Amino acid sequence: MEPTNAKGILRIGLAAVRNASSVEERLRTIDRVLEDAAAHRVAIVCFPEAYIPGLRGFDFPVPPPDQRRQRAALDEIRAEARRHGVAVVVGMEWESDDGQGLHNAAFVIGRDGAVEGYQAKNQIPVEEAPFYVPDGRRRLFDIDGVPFGITICHEGWRYPEAVRWSAARGAQVVFHPQMTGSDGAGPTLARWGDPDSPYYEKAMVMRGVENTVYFASVNYALRHQDSATSLIGPDGDCLAHVPYGEERLLVHDLDLARATGFCARRFNPAFYPPT
Numbered sequence: 362m363e364p365t366n367a368k369g370i371l372r373i374g375l376a377a378v379r380n381a382s383s384v385e386e387r388l389r390t391i392d393r394v395l396e397d398a399a400a401h402r403v404a405i406v407c408f409p410e411a412y413i414p415g416l417r418g419f420d421f422p423v424p425p426p427d428q429r430r431q432r433a434a435l436d437e438i439r440a441e442a443r444r445h446g447v448a449v450v451v452g453m454e455w456e457s458d459d460g461q462g463l464h465n466a467a468f469v470i471g472r473d474g475a476v477e478g479y480q481a482k483n484q485i486p487v488e489e490a491p492f493y494v495p496d497g498r499r500r501l502f503d504i505d506g507v508p509f510g511i512t513i514c515h516e517g518w519r520y521p522e523a524v525r526w527s528a529a530r531g532a533q534v535v536f537h538p539q540m541t542g543s544d545g546a547g548p549t550l551a552r553w554g555d556p557d558s559p560y561y562e563k564a565m566v567m568r569g570v571e572n573t574v575y576f577a578s579v580n581y582a583l584r585h586q587d588s589a590t591s592l593i594g595p596d597g598d599c600l601a602h603v604p605y606g607e608e609r610l611l612v613h614d615l616d617l618a619r620a621t622g623f624c625a626r627r628f629n630p631a632f633y634p635p636t
Contacts, residue, residue, distance in 0.1 A: 371615045372615075373434070374402075375590050376602065377512055377579065387414070394406060395441050395445040404448060406448070407450040410465065412502050414538045426454065428455075439475070440474060457494055466482070467513055469502045471504075474537070482516060483498075484516045489491075506610070512537055514539040520562075529626060541559075541587040547587070559588065567589055572622060586605045600613060
């Protein structure tokens with residue numbers, strides 16, 4: 362497939378998908394979404410946090426850790442990416458190299474099915490600490506010549522440095538796989554960015570505008586969402602979002618000329634001495 366950035370445009374997809382009851386169903390959903398993405402000539406699709414097998418510690422069942430199952434799932438996703446010619450960012454749990462626990466990771470798979478690497482969630486909230494460990498590294502990736510970064514859920518909400526790290530190194534878009542809300546109980550939001558709603562959508566705006574890059578945040582299609590799957594522009598504008606609770610592939614063209622990283626590059630740590 363011809364690179365989508367040939368005219369300064371990168372077409373991305375954000376997959377707002379439901380919490381499925383099994384890994385097998387989640388894999389079928391990935392295949393269906395990638396087929397849809399290929400039909401729309403999407404370059405890369407991002408799925409929510411820990412989509413395979415599901416995020417631990419919340420109000421829905423997740424199967425026990427099984428690295429063999431995870432490896433088989435990754436192989437299947439690689440085959441689907443290759444078959445459809447669409448790159449993928451997919452949240453998965455993965456055994457750490459040192460055997461100290463599980464990473465909450467986002468794997469990057471190229472159009473050809475090759476694994477480009479993964480970004481682990483490093484700033485882990487206290488409620489997830491019993492389940493996941495950090496790896497202490499940050500990585501930059503590339504799709505069709507366009508550099509991008511990844512920050513996972515809590516990192517993007519509470520630690521702006523996780524986005525700035527990528528933007529200062531040339532990323533034009535930062536993907537933000539997340540799981541914010543509940544399928545059990547919680548508020549029912551009606552309007553994006555409502556001042557009375559939880560702070561999450563306001564934080565999205567700041568991650569885009571304080572770095573002058575695109576911020577692409579991908580939530581599950583939950584019954585009670587605290588934030589929508591949303592695309593924020595480099596000026597902090599909400600370019601598109603998926604209505605709360607709806608399962609949908611959000612497709613949007615990024616005008617790369619807008620994503621200059623201007624504010625990220627102007628950050629000067631010398632102005633903030635330790636004492």
